[in-house]
Amino acid sequence: MTVSAPRVAIVGTGVIGAMTAWQLATRGADVLAFDAYGRGHDRGASAGESRIFRTVYKEGVSYVPLLRRSHRLWRALEADCGRSLLRLCGGLTIGAPDEPDVSAVRRCAEEAGLPHEVLDAAAAAERYPQHRLDPGEIAVRDPDAGVLRPEPSVQGALDAAERHGARVLSYHRVEECAETAAGWRITAEGQTHEVDHLVLTPGPWSPHLAPTSGIPVRARLITACWFAARDVPAHQPDRLPIAIRRHPDAGFSCFPVLDGVAVKIVPHHLGWPELEDPAALPRSAAPDLARAASAAVRRLLPGLAPDPVRISTYAEGFTPDEHPVVGPLPGAANATVATGFSGHGFKLAPVFGQIAADLALNGGTEHDITPLDPRRFAPAAARR
Ligand SMILES: Cc1cc2nc3c(=O)[nH]c(=O)nc-3n(C[C@H](O)[C@H](O)[C@H](O)COP(=O)(O)OP(=O)(O)OC[C@H]3O[C@@H](n4cnc5c(N)ncnc54)[C@H](O)[C@@H]3O)c2cc1C
Incomplete structure (x- = not known):
């Protein structure tokens, strides 16, 4: 049969x-x-162009087994399709020690026993001068983070x-x-x-x-902005990890140069507006968002020219x-x-x-x- x-x-x-x-x-x-x-x-x-892979997860320790399995499956897919998809360049979460995401990554790393390193502002400035930290801020480094294509x-x-x-x-x-x-x-x-x-x-x-x-x-609009690096090699993945930046003036994810020109940031601090229909996705950024992204770069990423060279918009589905x-x-x-x-x-x-x-x-x-x-x-x- x-x-x-x-x-x-x-x-x-x-x-x-x-x-x-x-x-x-x-x-x-x-x-x-x-x-x-x-x-x-x-x-x-x-x-x-890029997505963050993280293992120390601010969204909760319950995701850690799923992240570990996912990592193995990314490697299996690379072998099956013959392409390089995930590069582990490490990851930083930067902000004040009591900032909710910064304390959440430390809690996750400690509860799950994951490798991580906590750098004070001086140590972070020495190792990662691409980021400007305020006195008292810290950077939590996840060595098993990286960038996906x-x-x-x-x-x-x-x-x-x-x-x-x-x-x-x-x-x-x-x-x-x-x-x-x-x-x-x-x-x-x-x-x-x-x-x-x-x-x-x-x-x-x-x-x-x-x-x-x-x-x-609900569909929401997420905007990504690219800023040209003055010193491109210093902003490539072998020297610049992915980062999640939390600061009273701004919040964003930050991705190393992959196109030979620009660092990508995805601003978080202005919220992500609802979209009635993804089919009507606006293809350019609201001027307020572009201005806020420029201000964040000027303040926190000193090695980038603070006018975006490229902006793209995307739709994502959010639950409550x-x-x-x-x-x-x-x-x-x-x-x-x-x-x-x-x-x-x-x-x-x-x-x-x-x-x-x-x-x-x-x-x-x-x-x-x-x-x-x-x-x-x-x-x-x-x-x-
Ligand atoms: C700008 C941005 C940055 C992000 N950064 C990160 C990050 O760094 N790390 C991370 O892990 N995640 C990140 N995310 C989230 C992650 O990218 C998404 O969660 C993920 O891509 C969702 O994929 P999806 O397949 O659910 O949705 P989609 O990729 O939107 O796929 C849905 C598909 O369904 C199709 N479809 C819908 N209706 C129909 C229909 N009736 N008939 C046929 N086809 C249909 C659409 O055409 C579409 O191709 C980010 C998201 C965005 C937008």
């Missing part, structure tokens, strides 16, 4: 859907992956998935997902496809896709508690959802792809995903 492979559809091939496709295809599933745009496009959450990661995962037999349908917007007696019927580009299981990874488009519209994910939603889709059979990565999902994408594949093929996973359960946002009565 021949047993046919389970047919699994994935809606959305940003980094989470791409990793799910890779994981499912390597396990022999019959994968059909849809995206409204092309592979590695820049309209959603998974583009923009988003576009090659998405493309590499999809290419590897295809080599393992997946079908990737770019420029196929899914119009309808209808539950049937045996699984799901997907309609895209006027064609229907019957599958056994559905994985929903629509990122910031979650409110616009019927099966995920009940999950409280800023932790992702990963689990079986409430109220449906044979469907898994992984969305709402709230500005920190890229580094974890391989393990979330593995978890989505576990749920699709086995109905469960060895990883503890209780805190990410989609039902945590439902009224108490509906959860019982």
